[in-house]
Amino acid sequence: MSDDAQLVRERTETLLRAHPPQSTEDGDFLAAQYDAGLAWVHFPEGFGGLGLGRDLQSQIQAQIAEAGGPAALAGINGIGIGMAAPTLIAFGTDGQRRRYLRDIWSGARICCQLFSEPGAGSDLAAVATRAVRDGDEWVVNGQKVWTSGAHKADIAILVARTDVDVPKHAGLTYFMVDMHQPGIEVRPLRQITGEAEFNEVFLTDVRVPDADRVGDIGQGWKVANATLNNERVAIGGGARQRETGMIGIVAGAWRDDPALRRPEMHDEMMRLWVEAEVLRLAGMRLGQQLAKGAPGPESAAMKLGFARHAQTLSGFEIELQGEEGLRFDEWAMKRPDHVDFNGRGPGYRYLRAKGNSIEGGTSEIMRNVVAERVLGLPPEHRVDKDMPFKEMPR
Amino acid sequence: MTAQPTADLLYTPDEEDLRRSVRKLLSQKATPEANAAVYDQPLEGVAPVWGELAGVGLAALLVPEEHGGAGATAREAAIAAEELGRNVAPTPFLTSAVIATTVLAHAGATDRLEALAAGESVAALALPFSARTLPAPSVTADGGRLSGRITSVAGAPGADLLIVPVVDGATTRLHLVDVGSEGVTVTPVLSLDMTRQLADIELTGAAGEALEGDASAAVEAGLLTGAALLASEQLGVAEWCLETTLDYAKTRHQFGRPIGSYQALKHRFADLFLDVSLARAAARYAADCAARGDADLAVAASVAQSFCSAVSVKAAEECVQLHGGIGMTWEYPAHLYLKRAKADQVALGTGAAHRAALGGLVGLPPA
Numbered sequence: 001m002s003d004d005a006q007l008v009r010e011r012t013e014t015l016l017r018a019h020p021p022q023s024t025e026d027g028d029f030l031a032a033q034y035d036a037g038l039a040w041v042h043f044p045e046g047f048g049g050l051g052l053g054r055d056l057q058s059q060i061q062a063q064i065a066e067a068g069g070p071a072a073l074a075g076i077n078g079i080g081i082g083m084a085a086p087t088l089i090a091f092g093t094d095g096q097r098r099r100y101l102r103d104i105w106s107g108a109r110i111c112c113q114l115f116s117e118p119g120a121g122s123d124l125a126a127v128a129t130r131a132v133r134d135g136d137e138w139v140v141n142g143q144k145v146w147t148s149g150a151h152k153a154d155i156a157i158l159v160a161r162t163d164v165d166v167p168k169h170a171g172l173t174y175f176m177v178d179m180h181q182p183g184i185e186v187r188p189l190r191q192i193t194g195e196a197e198f199n200e201v202f203l204t205d206v207r208v209p210d211a212d213r214v215g216d217i218g219q220g221w222k223v224a225n226a227t228l229n230n231e232r233v234a235i236g237g238g239a240r241q242r243e244t245g246m247i248g249i250v251a252g253a254w255r256d257d258p259a260l261r262r263p264e265m266h267d268e269m270m271r272l273w274v275e276a277e278v279l280r281l282a283g284m285r286l287g288q289q290l291a292k293g294a295p296g297p298e299s300a301a302m303k304l305g306f307a308r309h310a311q312t313l314s315g316f317e318i319e320l321q322g323e324e325g326l327r328f329d330e331w332a333m334k335r336p337d338h339v340d341f342n343g344r345g346p347g348y349r350y351l352r353a354k355g356n357s358i359e360g361g362t363s364e365i366m367r368n369v370v371a372e373r374v375l376g377l378p379p380e381h382r383v384d385k386d387m388p389f390k391e392m393p394r
Numbered sequence: 395m396t397a398q399p400t401a402d403l404l405y406t407p408d409e410e411d412l413r414r415s416v417r418k419l420l421s422q423k424a425t426p427e428a429n430a431a432v433y434d435q436p437l438e439g440v441a442p443v444w445g446e447l448a449g450v451g452l453a454a455l456l457v458p459e460e461h462g463g464a465g466a467t468a469r470e471a472a473i474a475a476e477e478l479g480r481n482v483a484p485t486p487f488l489t490s491a492v493i494a495t496t497v498l499a500h501a502g503a504t505d506r507l508e509a510l511a512a513g514e515s516v517a518a519l520a521l522p523f524s525a526r527t528l529p530a531p532s533v534t535a536d537g538g539r540l541s542g543r544i545t546s547v548a549g550a551p552g553a554d555l556l557i558v559p560v561v562d563g564a565t566t567r568l569h570l571v572d573v574g575s576e577g578v579t580v581t582p583v584l585s586l587d588m589t590r591q592l593a594d595i596e597l598t599g600a601a602g603e604a605l606e607g608d609a610s611a612a613v614e615a616g617l618l619t620g621a622a623l624l625a626s627e628q629l630g631v632a633e634w635c636l637e638t639t640l641d642y643a644k645t646r647h648q649f650g651r652p653i654g655s656y657q658a659l660k661h662r663f664a665d666l667f668l669d670v671s672l673a674r675a676a677a678r679y680a681a682d683c684a685a686r687g688d689a690d691l692a693v694a695a696s697v698a699q700s701f702c703s704a705v706s707v708k709a710a711e712e713c714v715q716l717h718g719g720i721g722m723t724w725e726y727p728a729h730l731y732l733k734r735a736k737a738d739q740v741a742l743g744t745g746a747a748h749r750a751a752l753g754g755l756v757g758l759p760p761a
């Protein structure tokens with residue numbers, strides 16, 4: 001075991017002794033984990049980390065889990081933990097990091113992502129939501145859409161337009177926004193599964209202190225891309241043990257229920273098993289590569305692979321289940337507390353997986369990112385790239 | 395083994411007339427909102443639109459004229475199936491007017507056909523919708539009283555007549571059971587495709603009218619005709635998805651251009667167009683074989699199921715994907731087609747099951 005690994009092991013032991021999981025509320029434990037620098041071990045000291053290798057985090061989580069402690073709240077606060085936090089480390093001020101990181105890790109404040117708009121999905125740089133400077137504050141007006149978990153959120157990451165006279169990429173600025181304030185209206189949008197996981201968010205004269213601006217004015221596109229690269233890792237990374245996640249469910253059904261097995265489906269079962277295993281290994285490898293650096297555009301390829309696999313596998317599961325695959329558990333309109341792609345039956349898994357190739361950038365956009373930014377192929381002709389935003393036809 | 399040179403794979407003018415009238419009626423009476431409503435408010439009984447469709451003769455297509463029917467063929471029924479795929483209205487066309495009607499006609503229960511043809515009665519074959527062939531019956535008869543349970547029966551919610559395969563010594567016989575009678579419980583279940591809802595059937599000493607003769611041939615005929623015509627429904631689903639997505643790609647702009655102007659999407663559309671064209675040929679051949687009672691029907695039906703079920707799922711998946719976020723919403727009708735396509739893929743046997751059967755039919759055993 002390396003010195004770093006040894007140090008981290010001891011610190012985790014100390015944390016567990018001082019805050020025994022059995023008698024500590026999860027939120028309090030997580031806050032203490034943050035204070036001990038064991039939340040994001042690769043973050044700087046004082047901000048939830050120890051400035052060590054990212055790969056040590058899984059060791060910490062395993063040690064905590066073994067002692068019966070809480071897992072990271074990725075399911076409940078995935079946007080906060082996986083996206084907002086690393087963005088604040090890369091671009092935020094110390095004041096912003098202090099204000100937000102601890103609460104994000106402990107789950108005291110849930111975060112949502114106010115990026116997409118009706119007219120700006122794949123073309124995120126085309127967002128039209130305006131932020132206008134007013135003294136020490138910004139006044140925000142506009143409409144966001146597909147905002148997952150906005151109904152549960154305390155804070156948001158927001159991309160808004162602060163300059164309409166420059167081309168679209170140059171006029172964006174990134175903000176942290178308090179979701180509990182007048183002028184923010186969240187309306188549920190029901191989705192394919194019957195529930196309303198995402199929302200429309202209307203922003204009317206919402207006031208944001210300049211102290212909550214992340215990065216420079218006009219730097220929003222760069223900051224947002226840091227968020228998106230982290231989002232793609234969050235979506236594309238994932239299960240560590242063999243047969244965890246969806247493949248575990250499907251392989252488990254094949255293994256445990258001989259009545260389901262069909263000779264003509266065996267090869268496809270095994271092909272998908274291999275794909276799951278290869279993705280797991282590639283995710284592990286990506287994690288090792290990331291041990292020091294921040295995720296780059298390569299993460300787009302992993303997200304692509306994850307989406308394709310989840311969709312093929314969940315489609316196969318319905319066919320494998322046959323009669324059971326024709327049934328469904330629940331169509332009622334609900335606003336879920338958190339999202340678990342695998343949490344319900346085969347029909348839910350199949351339908352929810354369809355979102356995997358859309359959320360966080362579509363698979364077509366991922367292919368463009370890989371082709372142009374990783375492989376260096378000549379870019380598509382972008383007609384409005386150099387046009388001031390206000391002259392763009394919309 | 396080769397396709398019959400006599401097969402007619404085009405649409406006749408009469409068939410196009412039938413298509414127009416069905417499409418017109420459906421566009422007026424089965425709106426996407428009405429079709430989606432069954433997910434929240436499952437139908438009690440049969441959808442009112444079925445009465446209207448029966449009024450223009452859809453329930454009577456496969457009933458011989460001497461029994462009050464239209465004496466049409468599977469070719470015309472396939473047109474209706476295509477249009478019902480394009481619309482995904484909740485109707486018992488496939489389960490009652492195709493499968494149950496074919497079984498009753500083959501089993502000689504012709505006295506029941508007139509009410510079916512008139513749309514006054516709706517029947518369902520009491521088998522799990524996933525069955526490609528007659529499974530070992532789960533219902534037994536004791537002194538004419540039926541007991542047992544059959545799960546996931548399509549078209550059973552709203553049906554008044556159940557055709558129940560029953561073990562009788564070494565053979566299987568069909569019993570006709572009236573839904574209202576004692577000892578019959580039909581419990582609708584939440585289904586992936588609520589526009590063709592399933593039900594579980596529980597029989598506890600129910601009275602049934604036993605039909606003469608062995609059930610296998612009649613049930614196989616019903617399932618085979620059903621599989622052949624389901625392909626046309628799948629074609630209709632795929633056509634709607636292709637056309638709707640194409641329209642969207644021409645109008646939705648991102649990066650200052652219609653998304654359909656990207657070559658990556660153009661190629662996807664071209665591939666999908668090819669798949670749908672191939673599916674149309676397969677579905678037409680299956681319908682034509684069924685219409686002529688061609689000996690190649692079993693091959694044609696399995697070819698069509700294997701191919702069309704996959705194309706229909708692919709088209710619906712592309713429809714969701716190429717709409718982006720909107721495709722994932724409840725408000726936009728794409729999800730109704732995805733659910734129908736996916737359920738249809740399992741219905742009457744998966745593609746893999748049909749390919750396995752086909753291997754036997756064309757002399758290509760697995761080992």
Ligand SMILES: Cc1cc2nc3c(=O)[nH]c(=O)nc-3n(C[C@H](O)[C@H](O)[C@H](O)COP(=O)(O)OP(=O)(O)OC[C@H]3O[C@@H](n4cnc5c(N)ncnc54)[C@H](O)[C@@H]3O)c2cc1C
Nearest residue numbers: 113115116121122146148355359360362364715716718719
């Ligand atoms: C379940 C779910 C959750 C989401 N959660 C959030 C959230 O919390 N916050 C948030 O801000 N957003 C969220 N989104 C929105 C998501 O990021 C967008 O839907 C996505 O970026 C696509 O944008 P769009 O919906 O406008 O589709 P469009 O951009 O209109 O795309 C339509 C189709 O065109 C294709 N296309 C577009 N441009 C090109 C091109 N140049 N080349 C080839 N094909 C192209 C797309 O790939 C897609 O298939 C969520 C979406 C889903 C489905």
